[in-house]
Amino acid sequence: MNISTPGPTVRPYQSYVYAYPHKTAYRPLAERPALRELWAAEPKDALSLYLHIPFCEVRCGFCNLFTRIGAPEGLVTAYLDALERQAGAVREALGEDARFAAAAFGGGTPTFLEAAELERLCDIAEKGMGADLAAVPLSVEASPATATADRLAVLAGRGTTRLSLGVQSFVDAEARSAVRPQRRAEVEAALARIREAGIPVLNIDLIYGIDGQTEDTWRHSLDAALAWRPEELYLYPLYVRPLTGLGRKEARAPEAQWDAEWDERRLRLYRSGRDHLLAHGYEQVSMRMFRAPGAPATGGEDHACQTDGMVGLGCGARSYTSALHYSFDYAVDMREIRGIVDDYVSRPAADFARAEHGRWMTGDEARRRHLLQSVLQAEGMEHAEYRARFGTDPAEDFPAELARFAERGWLDPDAAPGRLRLSPEGLAHSDALGPELFSPAVRAAMAAYDLK
Ligand SMILES: C[S@@+](CC[C@H](N)C(=O)[O-])C[C@H]1O[C@@H](n2cnc3c(N)ncnc32)[C@H](O)[C@@H]1O
Numbered sequence: 468m469n470i471s472t473p474g475p476t477v478r479p480y481q482s483y484v485y486a487y488p489h490k491t492a493y494r495p496l497a498e499r500p501a502l503r504e505l506w507a508a509e510p511k512d513a514l515s516l517y518l519h520i521p522f523c524e525v526r527c528g529f530c531n532l533f534t535r536i537g538a539p540e541g542l543v544t545a546y547l548d549a550l551e552r553q554a555g556a557v558r559e560a561l562g563e564d565a566r567f568a569a570a571a572f573g574g575g576t577p578t579f580l581e582a583a584e585l586e587r588l589c590d591i592a593e594k595g596m597g598a599d600l601a602a603v604p605l606s607v608e609a610s611p612a613t614a615t616a617d618r619l620a621v622l623a624g625r626g627t628t629r630l631s632l633g634v635q636s637f638v639d640a641e642a643r644s645a646v647r648p649q650r651r652a653e654v655e656a657a658l659a660r661i662r663e664a665g666i667p668v669l670n671i672d673l674i675y676g677i678d679g680q681t682e683d684t685w686r687h688s689l690d691a692a693l694a695w696r697p698e699e700l701y702l703y704p705l706y707v708r709p710l711t712g713l714g715r716k717e718a719r720a721p722e723a724q725w726d727a728e729w730d731e732r733r734l735r736l737y738r739s740g741r742d743h744l745l746a747h748g749y750e751q752v753s754m755r756m757f758r759a760p761g762a763p764a765t766g767g768e769d770h771a772c773q774t775d776g777m778v779g780l781g782c783g784a785r786s787y788t789s790a791l792h793y794s795f796d797y798a799v800d801m802r803e804i805r806g807i808v809d810d811y812v813s814r815p816a817a818d819f820a821r822a823e824h825g826r827w828m829t830g831d832e833a834r835r836r837h838l839l840q841s842v843l844q845a846e847g848m849e850h851a852e853y854r855a856r857f858g859t860d861p862a863e864d865f866p867a868e869l870a871r872f873a874e875r876g877w878l879d880p881d882a883a884p885g886r887l888r889l890s891p892e893g894l895a896h897s898d899a900l901g902p903e904l905f906s907p908a909v910r911a912a913m914a915a916y917d918l919k
Pocket residue numbers: 523529530531532573574575576608609610611632633634635672673674703704705706707708
């Protein structure tokens with residue numbers, strides 16, 4: 468590692484590719500296809516279930532996720548009622564032979580729900596959708612203040628195997644600067660409660676690149692996290708996106724302007740964070756994800772978001788068949804989000820039997836998605852797997868892109884024959900490499916999207 472290299476020549480932080488195509492490439496579906504037909508010919512013996520909870524106690528300054536602040540009286544119950552209606556309609560459309568092999572509750576903050584509401588959420592997954600939560604991996608996202616002992620007890624009792632806690636920073640001043648109002652003492656208390664609840668896998672999310680963060684304070688946060696021996700750690704580079712609290716506050720608009728100094732700072736923090744975790748025996752799974760030695764592979768968020776056969780419930784959830792990716796409308800602005808949640812809770816069951824917003828997948832998009840989902844994993848991709856699925860070689864399908872990546876030193880020249888694997892610098896540039904694999908059509912749709 469040479470930290471005195473000149474500034475990066477390619478913008479390393481363009482977009483986090485956790486799902487392809489991005490929701491901003493979805494459009495209203497004029498025909499509103501029936502889910503029954505969409506799912507008829509799909510393999511349904513190992514589906515993933517995702518339940519989205521669009522509520523948080525606060526709106527963090529960096530967050531552009533689909534979530535609203537708090538819930539007025541009755542809205543959570545109305546939301547669970549709507550989820551139940553949607554579960555009934557979707558389950559019927561999937562048919563008798565649907566089986567779930569994994570489940571996740573995400574958000575927003577699923578633990579915004581109180582203990583009894585979480586019981587009901589689990590019932591919707593089990594009785595409404597037929598997922599056997601005690602038998603399949605179940606991953607749940609939480610924030611420190613909402614990870615209370617009674618809610619964790621419900622989640623542990625219903626079979627949660629992975630609890631992901633958004634910590635972001637163990638330094639109070641950095642949490643404040645990211646507009647994430649929390650204190651270290653609260654975070655430590657939440658971590659103790661999670662360990663006490665006995666959920667097998669603890670994941671901690673941390674962010675680097677926050678204003679005021681230095682290599683020393685970053686190391687301090689990493690060490691504070693390591694003290695809990697989390698089975699997984701996710702290290703996220705800070706993104707400041709339009710319409711978020713930080714995006715509105717800052718004159719700097721990294722989407723439009725290239726802030727090379729900030730890019731270099733994030734790259735430096737990434738490299739030092741990565742090296743620190745590797746020195747502690749953690750295995751790097753992707754640019755963001757690290758797994759403790761001996762920890763079970765849970766198929767973390769990076770991967771789960773990319774699988775086919777995903778059934779999402781809730782107004783921010785995506786669903787994927789091989790032919791169509793679909794969801795409800797998407798927004799970042801708080802007023803727009805409130806409108807979409809209100810609209811969702813008012814829907815009758817019949818409305819949930821059809822897809823509404825989405826993007827049809829072509830053969831070319833499926834190839835791009837497969838390449839993206841595998842090459843951004845540290846272990847890389849077997850050419851043979853790609854060939855078995857598509858009948859061609861990735862080098863035939865993406866000659867220019869792969870040549871460019873090799874030229875930039877992003878491919879590992881020592882990868883085993885027949886394996887395409889990123890070099891450490893390639894992994895560090897995942898958020899630049901990924902977007903280069905987007906199709907012209909997806910790029911154009913994303914650029915034309917009117918963010919609200
Ligand atoms: C769904 S959120 C976490 C769940 C929970 N609501 C919480 O915040 O504690 C997933 C993670 O993505 C990361 N994240 C979200 N927006 C980000 C941004 N703009 N820049 C960097 N990381 C971000 C944060 O680390 C966050 O914990």
